[in-house]
Amino acid sequence: MRRLVPLVLAACAVAGPALAQDSAQDGSKAVGAASEAATLLGASGVKTAVGVSAVPVSVAAGGASAVGAAGASVAVGGTSAAADLSKAADVSAKTALKVDDDVVVAADPAPKVPYQPAKK
Amino acid sequence: MKRLIAAILAGCLAVAAVPAAAQDSSARAVAAHFTAPEAAAFSKQIERDLAAKDARVALVFRTGRARDKLPEGIAYTHGALWVYRTIQTADGRSVAGYAVYNLYAGDGPNWPRTESRLIQDYPFDFTRGSAVDDVAVIIPSPEMQRRMLAVIDGPGYARLHNPAYSLVANPWSRKYQNCNNFMLNVVGAAAWETDDPARLTANFKAHFQPTVVKASGVMRLFGPIADQRLRTDDQKGPIRTATYESISAFMRQNGLLQEAYALNFRRP
Numbered sequence: 001m002r003r004l005v006p007l008v009l010a011a012c013a014v015a016g017p018a019l020a021q022d023s024a025q026d027g028s029k030a031v032g033a034a035s036e037a038a039t040l041l042g043a044s045g046v047k048t049a050v051g052v053s054a055v056p057v058s059v060a061a062g063g064a065s066a067v068g069a070a071g072a073s074v075a076v077g078g079t080s081a082a083a084d085l086s087k088a089a090d091v092s093a094k095t096a097l098k099v100d101d102d103v104v105v106a107a108d109p110a111p112k113v114p115y116q117p118a119k120k
Numbered sequence: 121m122k123r124l125i126a127a128i129l130a131g132c133l134a135v136a137a138v139p140a141a142a143q144d145s146s147a148r149a150v151a152a153h154f155t156a157p158e159a160a161a162f163s164k165q166i167e168r169d170l171a172a173k174d175a176r177v178a179l180v181f182r183t184g185r186a187r188d189k190l191p192e193g194i195a196y197t198h199g200a201l202w203v204y205r206t207i208q209t210a211d212g213r214s215v216a217g218y219a220v221y222n223l224y225a226g227d228g229p230n231w232p233r234t235e236s237r238l239i240q241d242y243p244f245d246f247t248r249g250s251a252v253d254d255v256a257v258i259i260p261s262p263e264m265q266r267r268m269l270a271v272i273d274g275p276g277y278a279r280l281h282n283p284a285y286s287l288v289a290n291p292w293s294r295k296y297q298n299c300n301n302f303m304l305n306v307v308g309a310a311a312w313e314t315d316d317p318a319r320l321t322a323n324f325k326a327h328f329q330p331t332v333v334k335a336s337g338v339m340r341l342f343g344p345i346a347d348q349r350l351r352t353d354d355q356k357g358p359i360r361t362a363t364y365e366s367i368s369a370f371m372r373q374n375g376l377l378q379e380a381y382a383l384n385f386r387r388p
Contacts, residue, residue: 037244040156048160051242054205054219056273097171097204100215103160104207104242117228 038105049102145198145287145299147224147239149249151184156248162385163243166202166255167218169383176204177265177272179258179303180220181364182250191333195382196256196364198222199300200246203272207242220246221272223302225285225349233349236285236297238278253385256364258371259378260307267310276315280305286351288333288361292325294318295354300362304328307367311376328370330360 041048154162170178181196190197201221206214224239226232247255260268271277286296291304294317308320308328352359368380 037156037248041160044157046157046160049207049213049215050210051207051215051219052210053208054203054240055208056269057204057206057216097174097176098216099164099167099171100217101164102209102215102217103163103244104209104215104217106241106245107210117232 041103041105047102049104050107051104052107145223145225145236147222147227147230147237147241149184149198151249151251153251153253154247158385158387159247159250160244161388162250162255163247165386166247166257166383167243170202170218170257170259171204173259173379174262175202175259175265175378177260177268178202179260179307179364179367180246181256181258181300182246182252184249184251186251193331193365194333194363198249199303199364199367201268201272201303201306202243202246203269218243222246223281223297223299225298234285234351235283236281236299236302237283238281238302253387254382256368256380256382258364258368258380260310260371261376261378264307264310264371264376265378267313268306271306271309271315276309277306279315280309280317280320282317285349286354287349288352288355288359290354290360291328291330291362292321292360293354294321296351298361300364300367304362304367304370307371307376311374327374328362329366331363331366333359333361 038048038050166180178201179199180202181199183190183196183198185197187195200223202218203221205217205219207217207219209215220241220243222239222241223236225236226234231237259265271280281302282294282297284296286298289296289298289301291301297305304324305317305320308323309315312320312323314320368377371377372380
């Protein structure tokens, strides 16, 4: 622990320059990342899709009408959906999982909540 | 001594008055390592690798920092659960692939840095934050995958979350949590079939051996991004936290593992 104090001080001494490195720059780029990413990918010929929800496979397999109802129960943590999943895992474990080519981009870059840092 | 270190850190940050860097466990972290098409290609490679191994749930780890800046024994800095899903798209289609379930720390402007939230995004978001050409993967055993799916889609998932965030949260304490500790709680909830935080913490103390981060390593890893997220008052003695290395060792020792490995990006 004694060694930690000088190390902390040393880190503080370089903290300013270090923060100016890639990660800080990238942080500013993160705003609007979803639309930017979709544009970049599209320009490169990558097939993209904007994802609006991810639902358990067994729920989706139940048909379009079931998606909404079962999806809602998943959102509130329905245990029946969990049970369905277990069954689905048993049944479809025998078949290879398929992955589509679309690169899914999130629709919303970040949760939008009112938050104001305390002013000093 | 810990108070002194925290005070020194706080003082340095106050004097420096520098903007906080994007932390690896922040939502929408973007590293400069991959171009967007490369990140997309890597994300698909990981998805296809998981699918080929019949993984409906996997723990995937990335590092948002170069390896030479990581402490000994730690190779990855952020982990999330990848779950095989049917993804509904904005244009009304259904896409088969993986969704990613993260614990993200606040970035300051949107929500406090010392608070985390559970956020679902997609594999591309995950690989964009990687600073190297590889990720690590833990595929739980088939039975554990079934149990973990039930946890993730059940009411216990949210109960396992402790929003009080520390970069080096101690899994032997409930005071703080980070991304890896949260995943460890999901693993524990599945293994012991309980979502009671007190029981889980007691079990981790008895059966889980965290990674011990050397003091020099802590500063190496977090010095450049040290801020109020570096909270160590949940630690007694050396700094202990959950990592890919310690979680995979725990799962292997207890027969909860199908496979654990590093996956390298195949550049075109």
